[in-house]
Amino acid sequence: MAMEKDNNAGGTLDGLPILLTGLQPTAGIHLGNYLGALQNWVAMQRDHRCLFFISDMHAITVPGSGGGQLRKTTMDCAAFYLACGIDPEKSCIFIQSQVFGHAELAWVLGCLASVGQLERMTQFKDKSGHSGGFIGAGLLYYPILMAADILLYNAKRVPVGEDQRQHLELARDLAEKFNGTYGAFFNVPEAFVGNVCARVMSLQNPLVKMSKSDENTMGALFLMDSNDKIQKKIRTSVTDSEGSIRISAEKPGISNLLHIFSGISGDSVSALEERYAGVGYGQFKADIADAIIEKITPIRERFFHLRREENFLANVLEKGRIHAQGCALSLLDKVYDLVGFQRRFTEE
Numbered sequence: 629m630a631m632e633k634d635n636n637a638g639g640t641l642d643g644l645p646i647l648l649t650g651l652q653p654t655a656g657i658h659l660g661n662y663l664g665a666l667q668n669w670v671a672m673q674r675d676h677r678c679l680f681f682i683s684d685m686h687a688i689t690v691p692g693s694g695g696g697q698l699r700k701t702t703m704d705c706a707a708f709y710l711a712c713g714i715d716p717e718k719s720c721i722f723i724q725s726q727v728f729g730h731a732e733l734a735w736v737l738g739c740l741a742s743v744g745q746l747e748r749m750t751q752f753k754d755k756s757g758h759s760g761g762f763i764g765a766g767l768l769y770y771p772i773l774m775a776a777d778i779l780l781y782n783a784k785r786v787p788v789g790e791d792q793r794q795h796l797e798l799a800r801d802l803a804e805k806f807n808g809t810y811g812a813f814f815n816v817p818e819a820f821v822g823n824v825c826a827r828v829m830s831l832q833n834p835l836v837k838m839s840k841s842d843e844n845t846m847g848a849l850f851l852m853d854s855n856d857k858i859q860k861k862i863r864t865s866v867t868d869s870e871g872s873i874r875i876s877a878e879k880p881g882i883s884n885l886l887h888i889f890s891g892i893s894g895d896s897v898s899a900l901e902e903r904y905a906g907v908g909y910g911q912f913k914a915d916i917a918d919a920i921i922e923k924i925t926p927i928r929e930r931f932f933h934l935r936r937e938e939n940f941l942a943n944v945l946e947k948g949r950i951h952a953q954g955c956a957l958s959l960l961d962k963v964y965d966l967v968g969f970q971r972r973f974t975e976e
């Protein structure tokens with residue numbers, strides 16, 4: 629993971645596209661996060677220069693998520709990255725709040741965004757609607773911080789699920805606005821919305837996405853769930869009474885299970901439809917649960933092992949922090965220069 633901090637023009641580094649993405653450490657990692665994000669990130673390490681970070685600064689926009697719990701879930705998240713196959717020898721892994729520059733660049737970008745633009749964000753509307761009366765300014769500012777995360781490393785590709793696409797659009801917009809205002813500087817990042825699992829749906833309500841914040845805990849399947857719990861969640865997942873296993877808009881529950889099965893097994897949805905023609909839902913669900921358990925068990929074991937290896941984890945994150953900080957400061961200096969801020973005379 630030898631990245632030269634000044635060598636990232638045009639969103640590439642050493643001839644490879646720079647890829648950046650992150651997860652919020654708000655709770656456990658669920659199957660949507662794994663199939664829609666982590667599993668794909670692992671494969672992307674082959675042909676990208678990757679930065680994977682833990683967006684703890686975003687996490688505090690959710691009321692009650694800070695403090696000791698955040699400290700713990702941040703380390704859980706780091707351990708999950710490694711357990712799922714992110715390789716610290718190939719990729720830079722770091723914690724957002726440990727790198728100076730994210731909040732600073734967010735300030736500069738925020739001065740180019742309109743409040744109306746932020747108020748129109750779907751996630752802001754959803755989350756502020758469920759906020760119980762208090763709408764934190766951080767919730768409104770969240771997409772600007774996300775734009776700063778991306779632009780601070782001049783990332784070219786940003787893998788995100790469907791739910792984050794609108795935020796990516798804002799990041800693109802702000803890159804263009806900055807370039808138009810202060811001179812061409814930022815690469816305009818591209819969203820990288822993956823495969824059929826870009827939107828894994830709730831097991832209890834297949835019309836909404838599987839989410840950590842779902843009040844119905846049977847709707848989300850967490851990588852930390854016991855095998856019994858996995859079997860139970862899949863067995864009780866909502867389907868229909870038609871009895872055929874095929875993709876259809878009228879069969880959101882079965883369609884979701886087929887997508888999950890395909891994401892876990894690597895088999896195409898049509899191959900699965902063929903294999904399960906005439907098979908009952910009970911058997912289908914039992915096979916999915918088995919496939920999930922087979923895939924998740926080694927990840928869970930690696931996770932627990934890594935969580936006990938505190939020094940190893942801390943060293944990986946420190947190495948990532950040092951690298952990310954070098955890139956971030958170098959880029960921020962150039963941004964400050966273009967904006968017209970006075971130069972610092974000391975090297976950090």
Ligand code: ATP
Binds near residue numbers: 788791792826839
């Ligand atoms: P929350 O419930 O708080 O909104 P979340 O479960 O959506 O959280 P995030 O941390 O916001 O999780 O998302 C992490 C990554 O996982 C993002 O790239 C996101 O797009 C992806 N992701 C989240 N939920 C799903 C899902 N149901 N299907 C596919 N990808 C998902």
Ligand code: LTN
Binds near residue numbers: 788
């Ligand atoms: N908002 C994202 C997490 C996130 C992110 C980013 C993803 C924060 N900053 C930059 C990609 C690039 C989420 O909730 N999934």
